[in-house]
Amino acid sequence: MAELVIFLSFASIMLFSSLMVITRKNAVPAAVYLVITMLCAAALYALMGADFVATIQVLVYAGAIMVLFLFVIMLLNTESDIEHGFQIKGPDFVMIALTVLSFAITCIALMAGKGAVNAPMETMPVDGGNTLAVAKVLFVNYLWPFELASVLILMAIVASIVIAKRDNAGH
Amino acid sequence: MGIIDSLTAFQIQLITTLIKFVAILVLALQVPPLMVWFERRAPALFQRRKGPNRVGLFRFRLFGLLQSLADTVKLIFKEEVVPDAANKVFYHLAPVIAMFPALVVIMAVPFGNDFHIGDHLITMSAIRIDSGFLFILALSSIAVYGVAIAGWSSNNKYSLMGALRASAQMIAYEIPLGMSLIPMVLIYQTLDLNQMVLQQEQVWGIFKAPVSFVLFFICMFAETNRAPFDLAEGESELIAGFHTEYNSFKFSQFYLGEYVSMFTLSLICSCLFFGGWQIPFVSYQTLVNLTGYEFIASIIGTIVLLHKAAFFMWAFVWVRWTLPRFRYDQLMNVGWRFLMPVALVNVLITAGVLSFIRFGG
């Protein structure tokens, strides 16, 4: 019962914030609403018992990636009249209609599914805390992807520095 | 103990958590008034002058302790001027966002050891998470938003520039802060702050990882925009930085947020490096045998921790009024090109030494 109340409140805040993200005229409020969305997602992860993922969500997503977004938006100082008040034109109505239709189909598929999807939540194997359990799986079964992820981050660092570097050699 | 037995475990947890929330909140909010007074009196004594020592009660001067009260009253009753073109929602929201992370992080700090009432184990930190350490790191990174949003919503180019510089500084020093704490996790082999404190009974953390302590100490100043790193609120450049357009109560909220951040980081520093609530060489069991009640032993631990945190608060003021301010490019240089490689090498060396000790060659 308490779980349902918590889920509904965080889910509704999340949906409202996501809607605000895609409809704001100015980029900075949209970024702040996205941060709120991510914090609500972290709350939902914690509700599901995934403490480690919730903490990492706040640390990485809300604490680093979104700060990067906010930074670039403020640095570029983009004018808010790019969107001219965010009018919804002809093709946009089609897209919105298709989105609503997709969601309706998804809901029907979820409701009509048998067995697996309708089962209530099972408890997770937790010993010594969620972080320890995730660490055991991560470093034993998924060691190669973990090392490859670090190589991926290194590539991203080098690439972003090279791409955003100012060309001082003239040209 | 009759009434305690009649409540379920969940209800006891709920009641004690509420009590702890209120107690820690009240404790955290007592710090800024004291610090406001101390911030003016201590440098005066460093500089061989007197500082504010007049505001007292009736005929007694009381060392000017009621200066904070006078300041607070002034800040509350000052007229608040809101810029016309400021983004109303974010302008009013920014001081709250600046205060919020520090007050939440302080809930995860262990103020004493766990004690038992009857059969129930009660922890002395308001939030009990197994990964308390990660929780603290995660919420410290939210602190950047208060500064950035304050600067942007003021609709003032100088505020925006100050906010960008301040947030760039905070992001740059967050990384050495986190990385300098990784060796502590490696040494203590746990993410739970209370376990870390319990392991510091014989040897304090600072002796096991001195480089980490130095890095953490430096990054503490940068994270709270204090002391040599206070370019954002540099009182002679960029007017007042990101809080130029804020006056009276909102300004005091930023100030309060800064002092609570300082207090929180001082608490964490004492827990990780200086033994937390432990008295050196005195085990918790000795204290319990001495006083007879686990609860009193835990409260003694709280008092010890507050003393250690007070030392670091004094260190904050001491460094602020001793060292000159960094220039912005010097600041970013030190953060990215000196502290981060040092933190990385520190992790490597610590990991190497530990694996040699623990797994032999």
Add this chain to the structure above:
Amino acid sequence: MVTTQCYFALASMIFLLGVLGVLIRKNLIMVLMSIELMLNAANIAFVAASKHVGNLDGQVMTFFVMTVAACEAAIGLAMVIAIFRKYGTIETNFLRILRG
């Protein structure tokens, strides 16, 4: 009782809002933010599935999804800066050199 399908329904709603954002918005940074929304929705679905099945593989996947999202946000924003420097604007309608 909160069932797994509630979380999946929420994830799909947010995913579709992200898709809508990518299609409708003309500001390049807004498009990038909508992509982050989609990745968040995928993460929610992963954790919900992990809780449903009972093992922790889903949570490990979210770890990798976040890593990829961070890399993609960094490189995407670097490209936005480069584009802004070259064209002076970040409206998607102006970036049409490859258009036939």
